[in-house]
Amino acid sequence: MRMRKELSMSDVQEWGDEEEDGVIYKVTLRRLKVQHAPEERNDSETLALDKEPNSGFIQYKTCKTRTLKAATLEKLVGHLITAYAENDHAYICSFLSTYRAFTRTDIVLDFLFKRNSSHDGRPSENSPCVDSLEKAASEHKSALMFILHLWLEEYTVDFQEDPPHSSLQKLRMLVKQDFPGTPLQQKTEQLLQKLQESSRAEQETNGLPTSGHEILLHSEHKDETQDFREEQDFLTFSSDIVAEQLTLMDAELFMKVQPFYCLGCIWSQRDKKENRDLVATVRATIAQFNTVANCVIASVLMDTQLKPLQRAKVIEKWIEVAQSCRTLNNFSSLRAILSGLQSNAIYRLKKTWAVLCRVHLAVFQQLSEIFADENNYFSRQEIVLQSMTQGTVPYLGTYLTALLMLDIALPDYVQSGLINFEKRRREFEILAQIKQLQASCNRYVLTSSPQIISWFYKQRQLTDELSYSISCEIQPPGDCQPCSPKLGRRLTKRLSRLLWNTESIATKSGPDTVSISSSGSSGGSDMEDGGASAFTSPTVLDDLNLPEKNAIPTTSGFSGDISPGRQRAHKDTNTTIFPVYNQQTADSCIIRVSVENNNGNLYKSILMTSQDKTPTVIQRALEKHNLEYNSPEEFQLIQIHEGKDLIFPDDANVFYAMNTSVNFDFVLRRKQRSHSVPPAV
Structure with missing residues (x-):
């Protein structure tokens, strides 16, 4: 039968689930066009089609595909071999990226080599299947070698537990037994030696500051009454070079982040004693964010003798730096600078904002729109696309939020106690974006400027109370002046409160202030202060019923319109787009x-x-x-x-x-x- 019009049907259709021997598969039907070669047509059909060139005979075939959705641990490990045979490397990467959320490295090794042992049996020479069994055993070993090579190369952190590196020692023994004299054995030996040397070096340098953040923490605090005039030095710096130095520091820290520790099930438990060291690389990026925001606040406030026009020049300089950060795709420092400028201590300086150059104010408002609630065009996907052509440092809080919200939305186990691997696939989509962005940071070609970095780390670390007190000294409360720029008023707090959940959160001012402490949900996932609120892929947004939009940044991740007589505790997480349980955002x-x-x-x-x-x-x-x-x-x-x-x-x-x-x-x-x-x- 000849069809003159193609039916409007979806080429992909979800068919349902199938359960088979401890595994649940998601079944998908795909409609594919069948292309017939001219010689396959009979003479009458060819003649008819030649007479009607505008008519078309379209034939389809339906292909059934199955995707592992949930399974026992043994089946998940076994499916690694199947995935290799089917060229499904996405499954292998998804498993290796997330398996530690539901099991241990040594247990996975046991299952892998137990399965490998089952293929070592030699069939009798008279067996009719001798060739096929030997072929299967050979293919299995090839798959196992590929998986182990990938594991050691891309997921080295899995073997970096404290000495004596028991999992890697175990792997070395198993490889020596099953793959002696192979490059895999050599690779295992080299990694073990490298980790052992690294452990010894770490012990020798224990207690010594090794990074700018540690140097900052170990430095002596300057006297609070000392008069600072660092702003004059800052104004002499090139805005582009300042942005480059911030990007250099941000990129270095971001590339050290271990994506696995961003998973909601890990990050939500970050304050437990046994987990504090695990998320050190993530905490370092947050510390850097806070340091940048604080640097902005301190440079604007510390010289209390400046006139409004002079102080406005400092703000304008930071706006120029923020614009350069945007050019460099450094969204972390961009947001930190905007957050510092939107902090309560600076935002309230109406005299200063009133004399700000209109051009700079317009740029400030335009940059703020990148993270504004009402804007929907600037998504994580666009940031990832930009990273394909140039270096990109994202605001990590967005990803922390997405992963935490995903952890809350989807259960770890489904019916009959099977591990929900569909959840792990979705988590891997986000972790893969983080890794892609980390790789893009290698595209940066920036030169360090010791003078600017030294100035940066010399800036005072002001508490909220101290910065507000200095601000009131500069401009007493109730001093009537033109209003600050209307950006959709955002009250800011420290990002450390947002993402670290180290204390209760409350916005101050007025008798109607409501103090809200973060609270865990009864579903087994901690809905912590900002640990949650970041970015989400479209699939995650669908599950959570969250609108895909970004919010204006604030130094702490807190943002919200403050109406007279009432204030709410706020949380940011990338944007206030992804709020958390028991906390209201803007x-x-x-x-x-x-x-x-x-x-x-x-x-x-x-x-x-x-x-x-x-x-x-x-x-x-x-x-x-x-x-x-x-x-x-x-x-x-x-x-x-x-x-x-x-x-x-x-x-x-x-x-x-x-x-x-x-x-x-x-x-x-x-x-x-x-x-x-x-x-x-």
């Missing part, structure tokens, strides 16, 4: 909702924005609980706390009406049917 937050008399205490996390009325929140919660066939009008939305119910009317704006001093836990309750008597006539 215009969104995450709440947990259960359905009464339906699923017990099963909670689902959803995103709620400042524009959502009660029916919208109910609808979103019903969809998350797979109850979308119910009408929102049938339910009441209730916030619960120690038996006290807060019922929201249908026209309520839940974001502003909710109680922010208790857990953000809600329940949907079916409304009682009304049997009212009609009024008498």
